[in-house]
Amino acid sequence: MPDKLTDQTSKPRPSPAGASQAVAGSAAARPGAEGGTPAVEFRDIDIAYGKFVAVRDFSLAIRRGSFVTLLGPSGCGKTTILRSIAGLVDISGGQISIGGRRVDDVPIYKRNIGLVFQSYALFPHKNVFDNVAFGLKYRNVPKADIQRKVRQALEMVRLPGSEKKLPSQLSGGQQQRIALARAIVFEPEVLLLDEPLSALDANMREEMRVEIKKIQKETGITAIFVTHDQEEALSMSDRIVVMNAGAVEQIGTPEEVYETPATAFVADFLGKANMLAGTVSAADQQTATVSLAAGQTVTVASPRALAPGAAVTVVVRPQKLAVGPAATSNRLAGRVVSTSYLGSSAIYEVDIGGRTTIRANTPISGKIAREGEAIDVGFGPADCVLLDENGSRIA
Amino acid sequence: MSAAARGNREGRWAWRLTGFVTLCVYIFLFAPIIATVVLSFNASMFGGFPMTGFSLQWYGKLLGNEQVLAAFRTSMWIALVTAVITTAVGVVTAYTLIRFEFRGKQMLNTLVILPALVPETILGVGLLVAIKAVDQPRTSLLLVLGHILLAVPYVVLIAQARMVGIRRVYEEAALSLGASRLASFREITLPLLVPAVVAGALLAFTISFDNTSASLFWRPAGVETMPTQILSMLKISISPEINALGTVMILVTVGIPLIGGLLLQGLTRLRRRGNPEEKT
Ligand SMILES: Nc1ncnc2c1ncn2[C@@H]1O[C@H](COP(=O)(O)OP(=O)(O)OP(=O)(O)O)[C@@H](O)[C@H]1O
Ligand SMILES: [Mg+2]
Numbered sequence: 001m002p003d004k005l006t007d008q009t010s011k012p013r014p015s016p017a018g019a020s021q022a023v024a025g026s027a028a029a030r031p032g033a034e035g036g037t038p039a040v041e042f043r044d045i046d047i048a049y050g051k052f053v054a055v056r057d058f059s060l061a062i063r064r065g066s067f068v069t070l071l072g073p074s075g076c077g078k079t080t081i082l083r084s085i086a087g088l089v090d091i092s093g094g095q096i097s098i099g100g101r102r103v104d105d106v107p108i109y110k111r112n113i114g115l116v117f118q119s120y121a122l123f124p125h126k127n128v129f130d131n132v133a134f135g136l137k138y139r140n141v142p143k144a145d146i147q148r149k150v151r152q153a154l155e156m157v158r159l160p161g162s163e164k165k166l167p168s169q170l171s172g173g174q175q176q177r178i179a180l181a182r183a184i185v186f187e188p189e190v191l192l193l194d195e196p197l198s199a200l201d202a203n204m205r206e207e208m209r210v211e212i213k214k215i216q217k218e219t220g221i222t223a224i225f226v227t228h229d230q231e232e233a234l235s236m237s238d239r240i241v242v243m244n245a246g247a248v249e250q251i252g253t254p255e256e257v258y259e260t261p262a263t264a265f266v267a268d269f270l271g272k273a274n275m276l277a278g279t280v281s282a283a284d285q286q287t288a289t290v291s292l293a294a295g296q297t298v299t300v301a302s303p304r305a306l307a308p309g310a311a312v313t314v315v316v317r318p319q320k321l322a323v324g325p326a327a328t329s330n331r332l333a334g335r336v337v338s339t340s341y342l343g344s345s346a347i348y349e350v351d352i353g354g355r356t357t358i359r360a361n362t363p364i365s366g367k368i369a370r371e372g373e374a375i376d377v378g379f380g381p382a383d384c385v386l387l388d389e390n391g392s393r394i395a
Numbered sequence: 396m397s398a399a400a401r402g403n404r405e406g407r408w409a410w411r412l413t414g415f416v417t418l419c420v421y422i423f424l425f426a427p428i429i430a431t432v433v434l435s436f437n438a439s440m441f442g443g444f445p446m447t448g449f450s451l452q453w454y455g456k457l458l459g460n461e462q463v464l465a466a467f468r469t470s471m472w473i474a475l476v477t478a479v480i481t482t483a484v485g486v487v488t489a490y491t492l493i494r495f496e497f498r499g500k501q502m503l504n505t506l507v508i509l510p511a512l513v514p515e516t517i518l519g520v521g522l523l524v525a526i527k528a529v530d531q532p533r534t535s536l537l538l539v540l541g542h543i544l545l546a547v548p549y550v551v552l553i554a555q556a557r558m559v560g561i562r563r564v565y566e567e568a569a570l571s572l573g574a575s576r577l578a579s580f581r582e583i584t585l586p587l588l589v590p591a592v593v594a595g596a597l598l599a600f601t602i603s604f605d606n607t608s609a610s611l612f613w614r615p616a617g618v619e620t621m622p623t624q625i626l627s628m629l630k631i632s633i634s635p636e637i638n639a640l641g642t643v644m645i646l647v648t649v650g651i652p653l654i655g656g657l658l659l660q661g662l663t664r665l666r667r668r669g670n671p672e673e674k675t
Binding site: 113 | 562564567574587
């Protein structure tokens, strides 16, 4: 499975680009290069609710058959963007195309999209068959075909034979499967899912995550998925659009956004990376030596020569930090503030001086360091990302 | 004897007193109704107690009374037309008020509810004055329009209450699946509104069928509704016939909502039964 993922996503990775480049690249340069028009394309979308601007200058091209996730904190405009594709909110600037066709004046019921809601939204007075058949009925599909397609869709979501049940007789997970069947049975051009898993309990969520991804692959449908759960985003997506306050922070594959966050926001939102502020004390083409505000000095890989004296932030993932006497080039001496034992790994909060605490998440080997113990944490020169004083990644 | 036991005894007396007062209130409420119904079967010539024997003669007399039959027919068709139009108007108004944002929404909301707040007599005179001002005669149409005016607020309130509970996502889902706005209203919103539609229609019917004071102002010359007919009969004498007529009124105004409610229940049960896999 991971192989397949990388295989699918290797194409839209011409350069490990920063936010602005990724947006521009995906909006303007991508079609053609990807072979065919994008399934959905946003160009400079603005969306306002009255005076409040919910989305600013949003551009994105989504390749046919791909699984794209909009990820961001609550209120950042994910739902708004999804609803704009459906035609449930009006855009105040820019244009949206579905399958190469501008949809500004196309009413929702002619857009041919599948919608899955957080709250399932199955018609309570119709049984499962009538719910799933609804979209087919309005497309004048012959009766016999409707029967067959509904049956196939129910088999796909692994609820065959449930035609006669009412939504109220199904569990939350089952209802969401029916909602999924209803949204894909008429083969829409895009499938839009707005936090479809967040109303389910943890076990069910895990299961549905795999299932949705599987069905998306089998059908080859283009899917746009909204979530504020980074695990969901990382595990399901071909590409992730990280959003903040109505604007795009970064677009990239799960590995790209996780390994090379374009901004401080992305680094923090995805996996709570450690951010170590400092200034460049010496630099050449490949490396920079940074004096941290915490007092230590580290030497890190740098994509270009930096000016000495420049303010930078060194971003290190907790998983990249080695704890104890490991042989890494950058070593920070500190004291354990707290230890969380997770079975296969442990999370340490380590005070490295200068009121800076860093978090390390390491596999357990040998003895676990306890609170108050002196400890070394370390990382290699390439295990981090450098941000400039504006919080953008230095490329 | 403990304090708890004493408290218990006091509590019991308090409950008895409450029960007694409640009983009195109900007797006061229902005694006239029961008296009317019972006396309508009285054989006596006089419309009061004591009973002298059981008889259906007053009902027979009613059936032979052309005036009463005409009033009954008038009330029936006016109430039916009022119920149908009021329900349609009320449901659409409630839908509009809940689902759409537009200028003057607050004003429309107030205007629609207003007839329920203004005293009926004032409304009665007001509509008459308005009609006179544009030099129109009093017609049955005016009477129907007046009844609609009186009943609309209640239907709107009932439908609004139900409408609030129908989540927007249902309609959005229907739209996304390819149903036009009208189709999604017809297939999704309206079926979910059915309880409100039925309740609204029944209420509108009874409001119209029962109405006395406003009808007195609005009815065209020579036309009587059931309540105004009873009033004009009372002016002449308290005949036992009036008791029979009153019983018929009670039967209609209580019976119709009852039948409607049972019908609705039956419908729901029928739909459930068409659904054999239901677990209990
Ligand atoms: N109908 C509306 N009227 C006014 N403001 C709105 C409306 N809908 C959303 N907003 C505002 O627009 C912003 C974006 O909302 P949106 O629902 O798109 O956020 P979201 O990213 O989906 O958040 P969540 O994760 O909580 O669902 C929010 O600040 C919200 O308050
Ligand atoms: Mg949302």
